[in-house]
Amino acid sequence: MGFENFGTVSFTAETKAADFVTFLEQGKVMATRCKKCGATYFPPKLDCPKCLSSDVEWFEIKGGGRLATYTIVNYGPTGFEDDAPYILAIADFDGVRVFGRLSKDIKESDIKLGMGVKVIPVKLPGDRIGYEFQKV
Amino acid sequence: MQDVAIVGVGQSVFSRKCGVSIRELCFEAYTEAMEGLDITNSDIDASIICSAPEYDKQRSPSGSISEYLELTPKPTFYVESVCSSSSTGLRVAWSLIKSGLHRVVAVIGFQKMSELTSREAAERMSRGGDIIWESPFGITMPAGYAMYARAHMAKYGTTEEHLAKIRVKNASYGAKNLKATYRKEVTLEDVLGSEVIASPLKKFDCCANADGSSCIIVASGDVAKRITKIPVWIIGLGAATDTMTMSGRKLLTGLRCTQEAAKQAYGMAGVKPEDIDVAEVHDCFTIAEMMAYEDLGFAKPGEGSRLIDEKRTYIGGKIPVNVDGGLLSKGHPIGATGGSQIRTIVRQLRGQASEAQVKGAEIGLVHNIGGIGQYGNVTILRR
Numbered sequence: 001m002g003f004e005n006f007g008t009v010s011f012t013a014e015t016k017a018a019d020f021v022t023f024l025e026q027g028k029v030m031a032t033r034c035k036k037c038g039a040t041y042f043p044p045k046l047d048c049p050k051c052l053s054s055d056v057e058w059f060e061i062k063g064g065g066r067l068a069t070y071t072i073v074n075y076g077p078t079g080f081e082d083d084a085p086y087i088l089a090i091a092d093f094d095g096v097r098v099f100g101r102l103s104k105d106i107k108e109s110d111i112k113l114g115m116g117v118k119v120i121p122v123k124l125p126g127d128r129i130g131y132e133f134q135k136v
Numbered sequence: 137m138q139d140v141a142i143v144g145v146g147q148s149v150f151s152r153k154c155g156v157s158i159r160e161l162c163f164e165a166y167t168e169a170m171e172g173l174d175i176t177n178s179d180i181d182a183s184i185i186c187s188a189p190e191y192d193k194q195r196s197p198s199g200s201i202s203e204y205l206e207l208t209p210k211p212t213f214y215v216e217s218v219c220s221s222s223s224t225g226l227r228v229a230w231s232l233i234k235s236g237l238h239r240v241v242a243v244i245g246f247q248k249m250s251e252l253t254s255r256e257a258a259e260r261m262s263r264g265g266d267i268i269w270e271s272p273f274g275i276t277m278p279a280g281y282a283m284y285a286r287a288h289m290a291k292y293g294t295t296e297e298h299l300a301k302i303r304v305k306n307a308s309y310g311a312k313n314l315k316a317t318y319r320k321e322v323t324l325e326d327v328l329g330s331e332v333i334a335s336p337l338k339k340f341d342c343c344a345n346a347d348g349s350s351c352i353i354v355a356s357g358d359v360a361k362r363i364t365k366i367p368v369w370i371i372g373l374g375a376a377t378d379t380m381t382m383s384g385r386k387l388l389t390g391l392r393c394t395q396e397a398a399k400q401a402y403g404m405a406g407v408k409p410e411d412i413d414v415a416e417v418h419d420c421f422t423i424a425e426m427m428a429y430e431d432l433g434f435a436k437p438g439e440g441s442r443l444i445d446e447k448r449t450y451i452g453g454k455i456p457v458n459v460d461g462g463l464l465s466k467g468h469p470i471g472a473t474g475g476s477q478i479r480t481i482v483r484q485l486r487g488q489a490s491e492a493q494v495k496g497a498e499i500g501l502v503h504n505i506g507g508i509g510q511y512g513n514v515t516i517l518r519r
Contacts, residue, residue: 007272015268042383043269069290069388071282072335073274077262078255080274088279088334090382099382101273113290130272 005128009079016046021129023058024121029131030058031096042096064116064136065093070102091117091133101132110135140233141360141367142517143240144169144353145479150317150467153250154347158192159204162246165351165475166205169242173353174363177205180353181238183212184228186221186245187471190260193251201244218264219420220506221245222350222474223513227373229354239356245476246349247469257345264507266381278342278421280382280508282334285423287388289336292438296336299422300327301444303340306419306458310465312491315476317346317467341422346467350475368482371499372405372516374398378509385509389438391424393512394431394503401501401514402433409433412455412516413497414484416477418505419462428503429457432514451494459484459492474504478515485519 002018003010023030032041034048035055042061047054070089080086087102098119102111117133124130146168148154154161170177183205185198194200202212217224222245229241249257265275288294307322322340330339360367374397379385386392402408409432417428429440434455443449449457460466460480463473481500483489502515 003268006268008274009262010272011263011267017268043266043381069283069287071279071286071337072332073276073279073282074332074334075276075278076274077276078259079262083274086274088273088275088283090283090385090388097383097385099270099273099275113286 007128007130008083008124017044019058020044024129024131027121028060029119029121031061032056033059040095042098061093061096061098061119063094064118065091065098067091067111067113067115067117067133068097069113070111072108089133091119093119101130103132103134106135138234138236139357140230140370141355141357142352142370142478142482143355143360143364143367144171144173145351145482146171147315147350147472147476147479148348149315150346150348150469150476152317152344152346152467154248158194158197158246158248159201161248161347162201162244162349162351163204165349166242166244169351169353172364175240177207180207180210180240180242182210182232183207183242183244184215184225185212186215186225186243186474187247188218188221189216191247191249191252191257191470207242217511218506219418219468219470219473220504220511220513221471222352223478223502223504223515224375224511226352226354226474226478226515227375227513230370230373233354233356239359241354243352243354243475244349245472245474247471248347249345249469250347269383270381275382276334277508278334278337281421281423282337283382284388284427285336288423288427291389292441294426294441296328297324298441298444299341299426300324302419302422302425303327303464305444305450306462306464309459309492310461313461313465316461316465317344318465337421337423343420343463343468346469348467348469348472348476350472350479352475352478366486368485369518370515371518372401372407374400374404374514376400376512380510382508390427390431391505391509391512393509394428394505394514397512397514398432401516405516407499407516411499412501413499414459414481414494415455415457415501415503416460416480417457417503419458419464420468420505422464424505425458425462432501432503451492456494459494474502474513477502477504481517485517
């Protein structure tokens with residue numbers, strides 16, 4: 001299973017980063033690091049434009065992050081009608097900034113910028129998979 | 137080398153549904169741009185057609201528009217940086233003339249967003265983000281700018297009322313603009329009470345899809361002086377980008393593509409923010425105008441709210457901004473917007489904006505952004 005099952009609606013499946021979805025199924029959200037120059041990438045790149053190497057490795061985004069910003073979206077695009085309202089957010093982890101959904105389990109009044117979050121894979125309806133931020 | 141001037145500007149009426157074909161829509165802007173010029177279509181050496189792709193059923197619209205305006209057999213081609221396309225077109229036109237390759241170039245921007253059903257349009261917009269990594273989460277244009285708004289509020293204490301005041305200002309000028317989609321003043325209560333689209337942005341914080349066209353005729357200095365008495369000179373050009381993904385953004389309280397493009401444009405023109413007499417900034421959302429105040433140097437970071445609180449961006453203030461109503465009033469026919477902004481500043485510098493003239497304006501600035509800050513263009517003009 002690859003990117004054809006990623007998120008609520010996926011638009012294309014073919015990418016060298018397809019292992020990202022396999023890792024999600026194993027319970028891990030991953031980023032990449034260039035083995036030659038050490039540059040880190042999220043979204044993961046399987047090629048390093050800094051040193052033109054394609055020798056990269058996956059590493060797990062572990063530990064706590066901080067919520068950088070968010071919005072509660074009341075009107076989703078086509079295909080997202082049943083999701084709305086949903087929360088989009090950006091969170092900072094060690095070395096990488098990540099965009100994704102914030103869990104709906106958090107009450108709006110409890111959402112604070114700077115609060116501690118973790119990023120974890122989540123199963124979505126229709127045998128699909130994604131990831132979300134959860135409050136720690 | 138030749139200086140480069142804008143000799144003609146035009147735009148169609150912007151509306152929710154124009155009811156004509158894209159080439160007929162472009163004719164409306166082209167006619168106004170050519171008005172009073174001592175040239176005909178055969179004097180135009182090349183045309184640059186600017187729009188965001190996939191809204192039009194016509195593949196390769198350049199050929200169709202070129203034929204309708206009888207610009208054949210001269211070269212025509214397509215330029216795209218979504219909402220910033222026609223400013224990118226102006227940049228290319230400047231280069232073509234500066235190089236000596238051409239003497240007169242038409243930059244034609246258009247968008248007919250009503251050609252698609254709203255469902256089809258929504259599908260196009262959902263692909264406006266990175267389709268592998270971010271569109272699958274349901275990113276939208278308002279959502280992207282809403283995340284900037286939230287970060288700006290948290291860092292600087294900017295409020296929803298500050299943002300609402302920007303809409304109130306722009307609506308007050310939009311009411312006077314005969315070519316705007318929305319020509320009604322609004323109150324602070326109207327804005328604050330409108331439904332939430334992507335928190336903290338509400339319906340009245342957002343511009344609307346529209347149909348429309350714009351046309352800028354650009355010429356080399358010697359031709360410009362011959363064919364018009366009122367050339368407006370392109371003295372500064374800046375262009376920059378930021379990442380397609382939101383994950384890649386280093387800053388969430390301003391647009392780095394604006395900051396970089398502004399630095400280039402001010403440097404090339406040899407002017408400072410305080411030298412600008414009138415500005416058009418890309419207010420696709422109210423927060424976008426707030427960030428532009430700061431990114432363009434009209435206010436220090438975090439002090440944009442004071443600018444609107446003290447009405448310094450109204451006519452009579454230090455730096456009048458969007459005195460044509462902005463995208464918030466005019467509507468936002470993507471590819472036509474940059475050309476419409478340029479038209480407004482050219483009319484201001486010529487002293488022709490009787491409905492909302494900034495007295496004695498000599499230097500004007502146009503700030504035009506593509507996407508959620510992916511593409512940025514800043515253009516400085518002088519009469």
